[in-house]
Amino acid sequence: MIGAVCGLGLAGGLLLVASAVARRRPHLADRVAPYLQDLPHLVGSRPERPAVLAPATVWWAVFGPSIRRLAGFVGQVLGGSATVRRRLARVGSRDTVEQFRVQQVLWGLAAFAGTAGLLLLWSLRAMVAPLPGLIVCVVAFAAGVLARDQILSRDVREREQRMVEELPTVADLMALAVAAGEGPMQALERVVATSHGALSVELRRVLGAVRTGTGIAQAFDDLGARTALPSIARFSEGLAIAVERGTPLVDVLHAQAADAREAGRRSLIEVGARKEVTMMIPVVFLILPVTIVFAFWPGVVGLNLVTP
Numbered sequence: 001m002i003g004a005v006c007g008l009g010l011a012g013g014l015l016l017v018a019s020a021v022a023r024r025r026p027h028l029a030d031r032v033a034p035y036l037q038d039l040p041h042l043v044g045s046r047p048e049r050p051a052v053l054a055p056a057t058v059w060w061a062v063f064g065p066s067i068r069r070l071a072g073f074v075g076q077v078l079g080g081s082a083t084v085r086r087r088l089a090r091v092g093s094r095d096t097v098e099q100f101r102v103q104q105v106l107w108g109l110a111a112f113a114g115t116a117g118l119l120l121l122w123s124l125r126a127m128v129a130p131l132p133g134l135i136v137c138v139v140a141f142a143a144g145v146l147a148r149d150q151i152l153s154r155d156v157r158e159r160e161q162r163m164v165e166e167l168p169t170v171a172d173l174m175a176l177a178v179a180a181g182e183g184p185m186q187a188l189e190r191v192v193a194t195s196h197g198a199l200s201v202e203l204r205r206v207l208g209a210v211r212t213g214t215g216i217a218q219a220f221d222d223l224g225a226r227t228a229l230p231s232i233a234r235f236s237e238g239l240a241i242a243v244e245r246g247t248p249l250v251d252v253l254h255a256q257a258a259d260a261r262e263a264g265r266r267s268l269i270e271v272g273a274r275k276e277v278t279m280m281i282p283v284v285f286l287i288l289p290v291t292i293v294f295a296f297w298p299g300v301v302g303l304n305l306v307t308p
Helices: 002-023 028-036 040-045 058-078 081-090 097-123 130-179 184-194 198-211 216-227 230-245 249-274 276-306
Strands: none
Touching: 002 097, 058 097, 058 130, 081 097, 081 130, 081 216, 097 130, 130 184, 130 198, 130 230, 130 249, 184 198, 184 230, 198 216, 216 230, 230 249, 249 276
């Protein structure tokens, strides 16, 4: 078993090295650049090469193409590239879908290697059939790929929860700045400069979009579409309408903060209602039996003392 696995690993490694060496060809710009050393304006004007998905190491140079092909296969099997792209945007990540697929493959390979190592250690003490072991390793690879996707979804939920919690404070800060005589963009700059958090990062993106020529209303509409949160969407829409139509911005911001606090209060009540059955588990299986024991134990002891 150990010899077969070692031989298979050696053969796979040699095959990967041979395929990487055979497929790796120098880039056209790298082949032409030595002949253009005397023309710096042409060398500087050539397009930049796309950024690699990992550090330019020997390991990545050898195994990178194979991992990218495996990542493309995983993407074809799982699909949902648009959903992944949207979740990456909602979590505030700059990674592309291809980079995320590579991360999924690396997680799957790590799970595959860990499971194979455990099976090899187990084979030293007991007989392990090769085919079931291979199936377990493949299942571990799939579990690693799906685990990375679930972690991305969890990160999205946690970040959006932080944004909802930060919304009342940010709205109050903007209302104070506007009430002090500052304009909407000056108030937004002050809030971004003095606050830290997920919502501040998104507002910084809005501020950058406005500085590059995007309209204020369009920038806030993009914020509401990017986050996909009802409270943030209402906040963005209220600010956009207030800026466009001249509605008193202070009243709008105070109303948005009050609505956000009320929504948070309702959310806590709903969570408490959903957790009501779960909270009954320690009461029924821990506190109630202990109470019954304390109530009946003195009587049992008294009966044992009275009984001849």
